[in-house]
Amino acid sequence: xxxxxxxxxxxxxxxxxxxxxxxxxxxxxxxxxxxxxxxxxxxxxxxxxxxxxxxxxxxxxxxxxxxxxxxxxxxxxxxxxxxxxxxxxxxxxxxxxxxxxxxxxxxxxxxxxxxxxxxxxxxxxxxxxxxxxxxxxxxxxxxxxxxxxxxxxxxxxxxxxxxxxxxxxxxxxxxxxxxxxxxxxxxxxxxxxxxxxxxxxxxxxxxxxxxxxxxxxxxxxxxxxxxxxxxxxxxxxx
Numbered sequence: 001x002x003x004x005x006x007x008x009x010x011x012x013x014x015x016x017x018x019x020x021x022x023x024x025x026x027x028x029x030x031x032x033x034x035x036x037x038x039x040x041x042x043x044x045x046x047x048x049x050x051x052x053x054x055x056x057x058x059x060x061x062x063x064x065x066x067x068x069x070x071x072x073x074x075x076x077x078x079x080x081x082x083x084x085x086x087x088x089x090x091x092x093x094x095x096x097x098x099x100x101x102x103x104x105x106x107x108x109x110x111x112x113x114x115x116x117x118x119x120x121x122x123x124x125x126x127x128x129x130x131x132x133x134x135x136x137x138x139x140x141x142x143x144x145x146x147x148x149x150x151x152x153x154x155x156x157x158x159x160x161x162x163x164x165x166x167x168x169x170x171x172x173x174x175x176x177x178x179x180x181x182x183x184x185x186x187x188x189x190x191x192x193x194x195x196x197x198x199x200x201x202x203x204x205x206x207x208x209x210x211x212x213x214x215x216x217x218x219x220x221x222x223x224x225x226x227x228x229x230x231x232x233x234x235x236x237x238x
Contacts (some may be wrong), residue, residue: 086162
């Protein structure tokens with residue numbers, strides 16, 4: 001029996017995310033507060049851009065014969081609506097003003113590259129968004145701990161805080177797992193040899209490549225983030 005494509009992408013994603021998570025959590029107690037704050041600011045950029053990226057993929061995947069892909073992506077957009085402002089306010093409540101962020105070229109490049117994967121090829125967009133939604137679980141797990149560390153260091157209670165609630169929505173309430181599972185159904189849909197009077201078939205190989213391309217882009221971004229944040233002593237992070 002052929003291994004499901006979602007599992008193949010997951011295995012590659014897990015290797016990348018596990019390595020980053022292990023390294024970051026190991027360094028968390030000794031990393032400067034400024035560096036941790038900087039990481040949150042950079043991750044917020046992805047959260048802020050996410051609805052736009054998903055919406056581009058919604059429009060792109062409307063050309064597929066399978067209408068469920070764009071419907072599922074639109075559901076994701078609707079669920080994410082309002083989360084970025086919540087993230088921003090939650091961090092402001094514990095002393096981090098996202099508006100003080102200085103552009104980091106690696107993040108700018110990362111977002112542009114993800115945007116390029118969201119269109120014009122719908123199968124590639126499906127694979128790419130499946131990979132990024134899957135990695136989002138790891139990101140919230142890591143940022144949950146970073147935000148707690150920042151809150152603790154600054155004397156703000158984490159329990160009951162808006163920023164904890166932000167991460168809980170995505171983890172405990174299952175938003176990110178739901179996004180992953182919803183897209184997996186279409187990633188694993190085998191339409192080999194299928195022909196349609198309207199729309200195009202989901203191309204399994206293009207989906208696979210879209211997923212792998214997205215993971216590679218995320219790897220480069222996280223390498224850059226960790227390279228800057230963990231290398232700088234207290235007081236020097238942007």
